[in-house]
Amino acid sequence: EDGGSDTKTYKVGIDTTYPPFEFEVDGEYTGIDIDLIKAIAKSQDFEIEFSPMDFGGIIPALQADQLDIAIAGMSITDDRKKVVDFSDPYFEAGLSLVVAADNSEITSLEDLEGKTVAVKSGTTGAQFARDNEAEYGYTVAQFEDSPSMFQEVSNGNAAVLLEDYPVIAYAIAESGLDLKTAGERLTGDEYGIAVLKGENDEVLKQINAGLQELRDSGEYDEILAKYIAE
Numbered sequence: 001e002d003g004g005s006d007t008k009t010y011k012v013g014i015d016t017t018y019p020p021f022e023f024e025v026d027g028e029y030t031g032i033d034i035d036l037i038k039a040i041a042k043s044q045d046f047e048i049e050f051s052p053m054d055f056g057g058i059i060p061a062l063q064a065d066q067l068d069i070a071i072a073g074m075s076i077t078d079d080r081k082k083v084v085d086f087s088d089p090y091f092e093a094g095l096s097l098v099v100a101a102d103n104s105e106i107t108s109l110e111d112l113e114g115k116t117v118a119v120k121s122g123t124t125g126a127q128f129a130r131d132n133e134a135e136y137g138y139t140v141a142q143f144e145d146s147p148s149m150f151q152e153v154s155n156g157n158a159a160v161l162l163e164d165y166p167v168i169a170y171a172i173a174e175s176g177l178d179l180k181t182a183g184e185r186l187t188g189d190e191y192g193i194a195v196l197k198g199e200n201d202e203v204l205k206q207i208n209a210g211l212q213e214l215r216d217s218g219e220y221d222e223i224l225a226k227y228i229a230e
């Protein structure tokens with residue numbers, strides 16, 4: 001230790017149109033992911049620099065060494081584990097169907113025949129839509145960010161979209177979107193913080209230690225409560 005002059009700075013990839021996890025207010029990044037990674041950095045004594053991008057670009061940017069860390073409401077999946085290492089899980093989520101508020105016709109995947117399903121590139125929603133497209137006979141329309149995908153259902157171009165239920169609940173409550181979730185939740189998963197696979201054990205250990213510290217101190221619960229109403 002020599003007075004902190006060797007403090008590392010990590011580039012952190014974020015998906016900035018993903019409230020309540022990450023979004024911008026008055027030019028500042030805010031949200032659950034932003035507060036968590038800032039608190040982890042503080043506890044583990046490293047610096048961070050945010051790098052906002054479309055979700056679909058985040059894992060490629062880790063692979064291209066343009067990012068050190070990604071925190072983006074990213075679900076831990078076996079496919080992704082082939083290229084990234086995940087931290088301990090920090091949030092439970094999963095996919096729901098989302099339709100226009102006045103749509104009473106769609107309540108399950110069986111109702112999607114001939115419909116258009118809007119998804120966001122690179123997400124678990126996009127993967128789920130592709131995996132089930134042939135069976136249920138819908139067409140997939142892909143968008144680069146969540147607001148564009150929401151818009152597509154709001155304006156009636158697509159009948160339904162797939163989104164993580166905590167995210168859509170927040171979007172409906174906060175932005176007054178005329179949308180609602182339909183039917184049962186389709187999947188359950190957990191969010192993790194990602195680093196490039198195999199080369200980042202040190203930072204991954206720090207992230208997990210920081211997460212644990214936040215859980216023990218109660219700061220983790222405070223951060224969640226700030227953004228998510230009970």
Ligand code: GLN
Pocket residue numbers: 015018055072073074075076093120122123124125164
């Ligand atoms: N949780 C979803 C996924 O990992 C969506 C993430 C996002 O859109 N930022 O694919």
